[in-house]
Amino acid sequence: MNYAVYARVSTDKEEQISSVGNQIDICRNWLERNGFQWNDDSVYKDEGISGTLLLDRPAMQNIIEKAKLKEIDMIIFKSLSRLTRDLKDSLELREIFQQYKVRVVSVEEGYDSFQSNKNDMNYELWSFFAAQYSRTLSVGITSALAAKVRxxxxxxxxxxxxxxxxxxxxxxxxxxxxxxxxxxxxxxxxxxxxxxxxxxxxxxxxxxxxxxxxxxxxxxxxxxxxxxxxxxxxxxxxxxxxxxxxxxxxxxxxxxxxxxxxxxxxxxxxxxxxxxxxxxxxKKITAWNELRGILKCSECGSNMIVMQSHRKKVNGTKTIWAYLKCSRHRRYGQAGCVSHEPITYSELRKFVIEQLIQKGKEINLKFNSDFENQMIEEKETLKKKQVQLITKNKRLLDLYLENVIDKSQFEEKKAELDKELKATEDQIIKLGTKKYKQTQITNISNAFKELERMDQDLHHIFSILIKEIVMHPDGTLDFEYAFKNSQ
The missing domain is CATH 3.90.1750.20 (Putative Large Serine Recombinase; Chain B, Domain 2)
Known part of the structure; x- marks a missing residue:
């Protein structure tokens, strides 16, 4: 039987009492007592992620994907609070695992879906208590904080x-x-x-x-x-x-x-x-920006934002227009970044749409296989980055042990590297799922079809088709698309 051991912690404080290692040891003990052979590759961990967030948990999403592909037959975890602290998510996960005939085992509660038959009232009660714990904890924290402030x-x-x-x-x-x-x-x-x-x-x-x-x-x-x-x-x-x-x-x-x-x-x-x-x-009304998070300044890497300005006419009416500005320049002035050539938002939006429409026409029937190759390339790039980050972590430890840096510098830099390493590993997991590839292909295909409807909000479509646009001070643009042209 192919199984998945799932472990999760949401905070460093929680790590002290319910560490990932502790959860894995409990699951391993149950498996070996029940005649299963231990396999380190069957462990899936979500660290530093709240139990109330299902979509943001890459390890759990990977388990769900493997369940759909019939690659696992059982999921085991320390307790239902480790699976999720959200009642709706808990019930939804049970339905998913039941649908794909995956055995669900929660060691602490003694729950085993193969032995519960159709009466899963205990599962629902334990899920309710796990969810209620988060609410009770929140109320307790607020009361404690209020007492301190008082x-x-x-x-x-x-x-x-x-x-x-x-x-x-x-x-x-x-x-x-x-x-x-x-x-x-x-x-x-x-x-x-x-x-x-x-x-x-x-x-x-x-x-x-x-x-x-x-x-x-x-x-x-x-x-x-x-x-x-x-x-x-x-x-x-x-x-x-x-x-x-x-x-x-x-x-x-x-x-x-x-x-x-x-x-x-x-x-x-x-x-x-x-x-x-x-x-x-x-008071000013912030101009709507469909390229938010996509359009970047070439000089400092900050987001380019949309600013509004106006000119009064002789008859008292105003001419209002929106233009682009580096957000760092807006926050700090010339001390922060350079000023870009004035380009109106409407001009840029029109140019971006025209570029994407042209690219859409150039995409040929090899789109599916090309996207597969692009994902493989991206995954390889991420794996190289993963190795580099692991090497940096080792070098950082050497610097600390050699007294080149102090403890606070070591801990600060290590936390930064660990965060980047986890994000990289999560993205590698995501790229490895068949569902992710199919979803991305479908989204990109549909985005091209929707592109010519210029009267709608195109932020979602821009986000699907474009990874990044870099704007130089002279107004020139460098595009990085989320797809490859197959010419």
């Missing part, structure tokens, strides 16, 4: 303008002067961009000793923490389409602690800066 303690990231001493916020006078300057300039009529430029020109640095960004300035000017109020439960995490998304809670659900710490400005000054009279003068 005692005057600070939780979370230390805001600019403050230090934390004995767990409480204390004004950092040097930084506080910069905060007061921001509010003063904003109230006088300067917008986020001009304030950011002025701060960088004056040589002020952020908390992380970096140049100021527009978004950081905006966040400070809108944050009530600067007049002494701390807000808890402002955001919540929901599940949308199998993935987590943070959304803002309605104000009635906020837990507000007034006079929690000394304010840098008065409440009156904050209210004035955030009054409609001031903010309405600066």
């Amino acid at each position: 005692r005057g303690e600070h939780i979370g990231k230390v805001p600019y303008g403050y230090d934390v001493i004995d767990k409480k916020l204390v004004i950092n006078e040097e930084e506080a002067q910069v905060v007061r300057l921001m509010f003063e300039l904003y109230t006088e009529g300067l917008g986020y961009k001009k304030i950011t430029k002025k701060l960088n020109e004056l040589g002020y640095l952020s908390k992380t000793k970096q140049l100021w960004q527009v978004t950081s300035v905006q966040s400070i000017l809108q944050n009530k923490i600067y007049y002494g109020t701390f807000i808890l439960n402002k955001h919540t995490t929901i599940k949308v389409g199998g993935r987590k998304k943070q959304v803002k809670n309605p104000e009635e659900r906020w837990i507000v602690f007034e006079n929690h710490h000394p304010g840098i400005i008065t409440e009156e000054d904050w209210m004035k800066a955030n009054s409609k009279e001031v903010t309405n003068k600066k």
Whole structure:
């Protein structure tokens, strides 16, 4: 019998009590006691991934794919909480494994689908308790955090303008002067961009000793923490389409602690800066960008974003147009990156569509086999990258052992390399699945058919057909497509 041993941890803290190694040992013990021969290649691990997220778990997706291909006959795991902490996902997984006649074994609960017959009420109850644990834990954490804040303690990231001493916020006078300057300039009529430029020109640095960004300035000017109020439960995490998304809670659900710490400005000054009279003068509608995440600056690698501008006519009406700008240049000004030749978004969009339509005409009947070859090439490239990252990890350890770098430098760089290595390994797994290849081919074929409907939002289609577009300062473009031309 071909089996899959599945193990999962979501956090480093959880790793201490429910390590991957511990889970594998428990499963191995069950297998050997029941007459199965141990196979290291049958172990599938999802590390650092929440149990409430099914779509983001490459190892589990790989197991599902192998189940559909009849390559495994049994899946075994330590407990149902390791399989998933989402009731809907748990029931869905059971249906999938039942459909493909895969035996499901949860060691801790003593659950074995081959022995439960059609009465799976125990499975449903244990799945419910696993899901309820996440909710109970969330409520417990919120209550514990609220108790800390009520005692005057600070939780979370230390805001600019403050230090934390004995767990409480204390004004950092040097930084506080910069905060007061921001509010003063904003109230006088300067917008986020001009304030950011002025701060960088004056040589002020952020908390992380970096140049100021527009978004950081905006966040400070809108944050009530600067007049002494701390807000808890402002955001919540929901599940949308199998993935987590943070959304803002309605104000009635906020837990507000007034006079929690000394304010840098008065409440009156904050209210004035955030009054409609001031903010309405600066409010701009962000232009829609169908090439977001795809179009990059050649100089710094940052995203190219769409900005809006206008010119007043003699008759009082406005001419509005959208143009492209390097996001780093927008955040930092000339200190961040160069300014690109002005190109309107409509011109670029039209050119990209024309390029893709032409490429679509050049694609011949060998598309399927060519895409297969492209995936093989991409997989080989990722494998080379995997070897390089493993080698870098070994070299990093040598540097630490030879006292070339200290412990903090070692841990910081290792965490970065481990994250990149895991992402690479996950992508290799994904490329190896037959379903991924078929889905990509279908998506690309359908995207070409939809391309000429220029009146619709084309972000999804652009994302399928294009890996990246690099824009140079003179306006020239380099395309990297998600497919290969078979001429």
